[in-house]
Amino acid sequence: MHRHYQPTTPASNRYLQQKWDQDKYQKHRTKVETAAAVVDTKGSWTPAHIQVKLKKLQLQEDRLAIIARDNQILSFKLVDILRSNGTVENWNNYISKSLNAGKRHRQSVQITQENQAIFHRITQCESQYKSSRLNEEWERVKRVQNDIARYPRGTKAEQKTRRKVHFGGIGVAKNGETARCGEDGGTQEMLTTG
Numbered sequence: 001m002h003r004h005y006q007p008t009t010p011a012s013n014r015y016l017q018q019k020w021d022q023d024k025y026q027k028h029r030t031k032v033e034t035a036a037a038v039v040d041t042k043g044s045w046t047p048a049h050i051q052v053k054l055k056k057l058q059l060q061e062d063r064l065a066i067i068a069r070d071n072q073i074l075s076f077k078l079v080d081i082l083r084s085n086g087t088v089e090n091w092n093n094y095i096s097k098s099l100n101a102g103k104r105h106r107q108s109v110q111i112t113q114e115n116q117a118i119f120h121r122i123t124q125c126e127s128q129y130k131s132s133r134l135n136e137e138w139e140r141v142k143r144v145q146n147d148i149a150r151y152p153r154g155t156k157a158e159q160k161t162r163r164k165v166h167f168g169g170i171g172v173a174k175n176g177e178t179a180r181c182g183e184d185g186g187t188q189e190m191l192t193t194g
Helices: 014-034 054-083 101-124 131-148
Strands: 160-165 170-172 178-180 188-193
16 A cells, blocks of 8 residues: 555546646646746856957967077077087187277376376475484383383393492492492492393
């Protein structure tokens, strides 16, 4: 009983009712498939100049033309290399020309003359410092440095030694210089060269 068709409404012949219901269902499916949409869900129409991007095609053609030209140049160079048996042609037989060479030469001559004039003025100018006075001051500075130094300065021949001399009034140094001693007739230090 469960395998038999069960119509939704009472029917005298179940077999015929099944055929009719299937026919109605098929008609319904074809109507659904062929039904037109109430709402337009299609996209907007794309213009032809947007579908085919002419600028992109032109750029691509230009790039391919540049590549073809470079390849042709390289092939010509390779053919020249093959024909020349690998020799190098690097001679520069042209003469360099400059539009402002004369002006640059005149400027360099003028600068050289000015430098020579400045050098001549410097060498002819007399010094405002007196060398004798500077030498005297330097000797005085050296004497003061030697006097206040704790240890002897310079080479052994230039060093000055301090010797104690025990004479009453006049002291005689090693090299024959005379020096006056203290008033009490005691010892006094004397600088001698030795």
